[in-house]
Amino acid sequence: MSDIRLLIVDDDPFIRESLKMILELDPEITVEGVCTNGEEALQFVQKHGGINVVLMDIRMPVCDGVEGTRRIKAYNPGIAVIILTTFDDDEYIIEALRNGAGGYLLKNVAPDRIIDGIKTVARGNVLIHPDIAKKLTVFLKPSDKTPNAKKSLAEYGLTVSEQQIVEKIADGLSNKEIARQLHLSEGTVKNYITDILSKLVLRDRTQIAIFYLKL
Template sequence: MIRTLVADDDPFIRESLRLILGTMPDIEVAGVCADGQEAVGFVREHPGEVDVVLMDVRMPVCDGVEGTRLIREAAPDVKVLILTTFDDDEYIVKALKYGAGGYLLKNVPPDTIAEGIRAVHAGHALMHPDVARKLAGMLHAGGAAAAAPSGRKRLADFGLTDAEQRIVRKIADGLSNREIAQALFLSEGTVKNYITEILGKLGLRDRTQIAIFYLREIAE
């Protein structure tokens, strides 16, 4: 059973999520909170009783970004899945760097939210493709994708070849394997082989984790 805490300042959304998630056979709603501060307090007061926090990003008192930081500091084993809208630019990268397991857009179907909770609980990184593309645009606009800022690691520091580094950046751009193959004049099979090598070198499970790794560890 995945014990899930719901944090959202909209009482209708909060209670709707409680009811919907409560119908899932493998998910138990541990509680609901109106902001990040309440969520942090709940996790601290109920140690070992929360597996995943489903966190709205825009909330009063304490938003989802700060809530993520505090929860991950207080209980590193608790996973955080952020619910966001497409326009929450300023929050997205910060929450990932603070340890959010991923992002889902608020308009996805309930079954997708449940699947997201399961994925994050299992240790998989999760990011809606539209959000990944938006993040890539933000990073390119700031020139962050070209090189790591002073004091931050570079992809080469992880033993990645030049070709592998190019593929990592394309994944962080939100491109599919087919789009990467077209952009780099490779076959899809070759791209898949490169990704397998990248996953092994970085100790990651899937291409979404590669994107989040890049955003957390390399990009400004």
């Protein structure tokens, strides 16, 4: 049985079926179903247990990807959602991430990039392409009166080590990569992240990344 049980959500039947055919070629991915909007997606995950990743178009009738993400994450925070779109829309990206999306991909990227992105988010990592991270940083650019990120993180009670881990998460690194760069065990990194989430009153790694980019 594959590790990733995927739901594809897109109002374009050609894209739905094309993605299904491509993604099912990977032995680690099982496409459990396809839906045409966010409301259908919520109903599908409620009816079919075991879905752990949703690949979600951002602009759809009835219920778009931003609202669909919010509803699915409210129902089951453990389901990872990846926003997939042809639209380069900053506000949609921000809102989807705020609603709990674990990443963002453009539909015109190569199929192997989509597969890699799905696996990255399924492992609990944040999928934010460097170019998109730069755009988010500009979009969330603070005023001149806002203190620098390190000072702000310290004001929230984060230790120097915790601040370093927040920065690495915002860069899209996995726990394993963070552990290697900071010469820590993966278990120690996980413990740090648990403490960071508690101190910042956040839900997951995606929110940590957004929090840091805001600063």
